[in-house]
Amino acid sequence: MKTGQIRQSLSGFYDVYADGQLYRTRARGNFRKRGITPLVGDQVEFDAPTQQEGYILKVLPRKTELVRPPVANVDLAIVVTATTTQEFSTNLLDRQLVALEVAGIQPVIYMAKTDLLSDEEFAARQQLANDYEQIGYQVIIERAAFDAHALAAVKAALAGHVAVVMGQTGAGKSTLLNHLQPGLDLATGEISQALNRGKHTTRKVSLIEIADGLVADTPGFSSYEVFDIAANELTHFFPEFVRLSVDCKYRGCVHINEPKCAVKAALAAGTVRQSRYDDYLQFYETIKNKKVIYNKKK
Numbered sequence: 442m443k444t445g446q447i448r449q450s451l452s453g454f455y456d457v458y459a460d461g462q463l464y465r466t467r468a469r470g471n472f473r474k475r476g477i478t479p480l481v482g483d484q485v486e487f488d489a490p491t492q493q494e495g496y497i498l499k500v501l502p503r504k505t506e507l508v509r510p511p512v513a514n515v516d517l518a519i520v521v522t523a524t525t526t527q528e529f530s531t532n533l534l535d536r537q538l539v540a541l542e543v544a545g546i547q548p549v550i551y552m553a554k555t556d557l558l559s560d561e562e563f564a565a566r567q568q569l570a571n572d573y574e575q576i577g578y579q580v581i582i583e584r585a586a587f588d589a590h591a592l593a594a595v596k597a598a599l600a601g602h603v604a605v606v607m608g609q610t611g612a613g614k615s616t617l618l619n620h621l622q623p624g625l626d627l628a629t630g631e632i633s634q635a636l637n638r639g640k641h642t643t644r645k646v647s648l649i650e651i652a653d654g655l656v657a658d659t660p661g662f663s664s665y666e667v668f669d670i671a672a673n674e675l676t677h678f679f680p681e682f683v684r685l686s687v688d689c690k691y692r693g694c695v696h697i698n699e700p701k702c703a704v705k706a707a708l709a710a711g712t713v714r715q716s717r718y719d720d721y722l723q724f725y726e727t728i729k730n731k732k733v734i735y736n737k738k739k
């Protein structure tokens with residue numbers, strides 16, 4: 442028996458990487474009955490008499506599980522964010538960041554399309570990037586799109602991680618992936634369409650090695666409309682609020698109507714970004730109004 446990682450899945454076959462090579466395997470017959478679908482990214486135990494005829498015996502517990510793309514154990518997401526005025530919104534960025542925080546996936550923000558900005562607009566985006574770095578997020582922003590600096594920064598961020606590239610339709614996900622892996626030849630502007638054809642579309646999903654990391658070759662995207670959390674938990678997914686809230690007077694303070702709230706004090710002092718607080722309030726209301734049922738997974 443060997444242990445390895447599924448690097449590609451295609452029509453019932455799973456290519457498992459172990460000891461420097463790939464083994465083509467299938468899932469055991471009883472997996473389907475038990476409702477187990479191996480995913481790319483899974484760590485598995487398998488038997489393989491030859492490199493062409495292996496069987497997956499067991500899927501080891503997953504750290505994370507994404508639906509789009511269907512990849513397990515992703516621990517990092519490159520959030521491709523188009524910076525042009527028409528496309529950029531802090532609200533969308535914050536929604537993506539909260540969704541990733543909830544999923545337990547570390548975000549890295551990649552500011553795309555900076556070449557389309559005026560110097561003034563670029564300076565404003567740099568300021569914004571600074572604010573997000575203060576919060577604790579890594580932000581990659583370069584004046585020239587896809588120059589050596591920007592790509593080197595992305596590669597360095599990927600090291601040691603299983604990553605996925607995400608972002609809005611048209612943000613530049615495929616373009617970034619193509620730059621990271623020349624030869625990948627993802628059709629730009631077509632990925633979302635392909636994904637939208639329906640959940641039954643069987644797409645090949647692979648993890649590709651880039652520098653010292655692994656990246657899903659299929660970008661992910663989502664509307665990030667609802668978070669699977671209760672409104673009073675939302676504060677846990679704003680890292681700057683987490684740090685401040687130890688000084689809120691009330692335990693469990695949600696920083697809205699409570700007196701002596703450290704988050705509101707920081708907001709008044711200008712150390713918390715107004716747009717972050719506004720987005721927090723909006724998400725809070727959305728979660729409340731949708732009466733999202735809190736179903737804790739563990």
Ligand SMILES: Nc1nc2c(ncn2[C@@H]2O[C@H](COP(=O)(O)OP(=O)(O)OP(=O)(O)O)[C@@H](O)[C@H]2O)c(=O)[nH]1
Pocket residue numbers: 553554555556557586587608609610611612613614615616617628629630631632633634660662
């Ligand atoms: N000028 C400029 N154009 C870019 C940049 N990144 C992407 N684009 C263009 O923006 C359009 C959309 O880029 P894609 O890479 O297809 O975007 P995507 O996020 O993969 O989009 P979907 O597949 O629809 O989800 C394409 O026409 C790209 O050429 C950039 O950094 N600068």
Ligand SMILES: [Zn+2]
Pocket residue numbers: 686689690694695696697699701702703704705
């Ligand atoms: Zn508070």
